[in-house]
Amino acid sequence: MTRAIQIQQFGGPEVMQLVDLTVGEPGPGEVRIRHHAAGLNFIDVYQRTGLYPNALPLALGMEGAGIVEMVGEGVTHLQEGDRVAYASQPPGSYCEARVMPAKCVVQLPDGIDFETGAAMMLKGLTVQYLLRSTQPQGGLKPGDTILFHAAAGGVGLIACQWARAMGLNLIGTAGSPEKCALALEMGASHAINYRTEDFVARVKEITGGRGVKAVYDSIGRDTFAGSLDCLAPFGLLAVYGNASGPVDAFNLGLLAAKGSLYVTRPTLFTHIATRERTQEMADDLFGMVASGAVRIRIDQRYALADVAQAHRDLEARKTTGCSVLTL
Ligand SMILES: NC(=O)c1ccc[n+]([C@@H]2O[C@H](COP(=O)([O-])OP(=O)(O)OC[C@H]3O[C@@H](n4cnc5c(N)ncnc54)[C@H](OP(=O)(O)O)[C@@H]3O)[C@@H](O)[C@H]2O)c1
Numbered sequence: 001m002t003r004a005i006q007i008q009q010f011g012g013p014e015v016m017q018l019v020d021l022t023v024g025e026p027g028p029g030e031v032r033i034r035h036h037a038a039g040l041n042f043i044d045v046y047q048r049t050g051l052y053p054n055a056l057p058l059a060l061g062m063e064g065a066g067i068v069e070m071v072g073e074g075v076t077h078l079q080e081g082d083r084v085a086y087a088s089q090p091p092g093s094y095c096e097a098r099v100m101p102a103k104c105v106v107q108l109p110d111g112i113d114f115e116t117g118a119a120m121m122l123k124g125l126t127v128q129y130l131l132r133s134t135q136p137q138g139g140l141k142p143g144d145t146i147l148f149h150a151a152a153g154g155v156g157l158i159a160c161q162w163a164r165a166m167g168l169n170l171i172g173t174a175g176s177p178e179k180c181a182l183a184l185e186m187g188a189s190h191a192i193n194y195r196t197e198d199f200v201a202r203v204k205e206i207t208g209g210r211g212v213k214a215v216y217d218s219i220g221r222d223t224f225a226g227s228l229d230c231l232a233p234f235g236l237l238a239v240y241g242n243a244s245g246p247v248d249a250f251n252l253g254l255l256a257a258k259g260s261l262y263v264t265r266p267t268l269f270t271h272i273a274t275r276e277r278t279q280e281m282a283d284d285l286f287g288m289v290a291s292g293a294v295r296i297r298i299d300q301r302y303a304l305a306d307v308a309q310a311h312r313d314l315e316a317r318k319t320t321g322c323s324v325l326t327l
Helices: 042-049 114-133 154-165 177-185 199-206 224-229 255-256 277-289 304-315
Strands: 002-007 016-021 028-041 063-071 083-087 095-099 105-107 145-148 171-174 190-193 213-215 231-239 262-264 298-303 322-326
Touching: 002 095, 016 105, 016 262, 016 304, 028 083, 028 114, 028 190, 028 255, 028 304, 042 304, 063 095, 063 114, 063 322, 083 190, 105 277, 114 154, 114 277, 114 298, 114 322, 145 154, 154 171, 154 177, 154 277, 154 322, 171 177, 177 190, 190 199, 224 231, 298 304, 304 322
Parallel strands: 145 171, 145 213, 171 190, 213 231, 231 262, 298 322
Antiparallel strands: 002 016, 028 063, 028 095, 028 322, 063 083, 083 105
16 A cells, blocks of 8 residues: 545645555556655646646656666566656656556666655756757857746756756746845856846847847746747747646747747657657766756655645745655
8 A cells, every 4th residue: 555645636736635545566567666755846736737637536746766666577677676766657656656657767876865866857857858959940059048937946946057067048037036046046147037027128138139049938828928029030939838827829920020930839758758768868867967067956845745735835936946745
């Protein structure tokens, strides 16, 4: 048996229930993991509310770290006793133990503790594919300027550091003076409080009117139009989240009028569809952490039973950096 967080209906934080579930044995291609920590992500909120649909009842959580307890037939890259971490479908990491597909599970390097492993996989692999593989035409080169929204959040603080390591000037937006200071401390070259300042005007000012080569936007509805206005001609807007709500349909002609722009709506799960690619991306992430270029900040820790408070804090914009459930 395991304690786990499950929902029977979509809704607010109150729909999450702590339940006892049976953990079976792993089938072909699966492993059973005993968690030491689980990561919290904004996608968990979208799944809880039903914005991202899943069948009910639904166990929540997309990120975790722990020890392999049992290995199913055909799994060759993992063994019983391995320290592991993952970011993966299907949901269900808010628990003590689970059975899951092995292909998204990787060995956790000895120098990385379980809480850090649980905090960094979904957010760190996201920054990996955004900054390395979601680039404007001609690529990103040292000295280029990008705009990254929610720069003091879980994904955001990793992006600030990763961008600095790539020699990029990252202009970060954040929702308070304290969050702006944190983004600057972690590698942003400029920070804009988008609750009190006009971020489009500030980006134009910072870039001498040229605009940026790429915008990474996880806010969605509230920032989409402004994000397009921050781009230089041929620039790329990657909308990769919906913290303020999904982006409505828009007139494609806008992209021509604003300078032959590109828009993409990527998801990590396309990038980690194969085991080989997942391992390559994880190796890159582990290398960035091992070198000290990227430090994973865990600013909030919650017990499994306090998961509703964790979701309230995330949605109320009270958190910075990563949050984990300790198990
Ligand atoms: N597509 C993908 O592959 C992928 C993968 C991972 C994450 N994501 C997305 O990346 C974003 C960041 O994820 P995260 O887990 O690291 O969360 P997070 O950034 O730690 O938290 C979300 C932040 O968004 C900002 N925000 C702005 N408007 C908001 C609103 N109306 N409601 C709530 N928050 C608002 C807040 O920061 P301020 O107070 O500074 O504004 C808040 O702290 C999320 O949108 C997530 O869905 C996408």
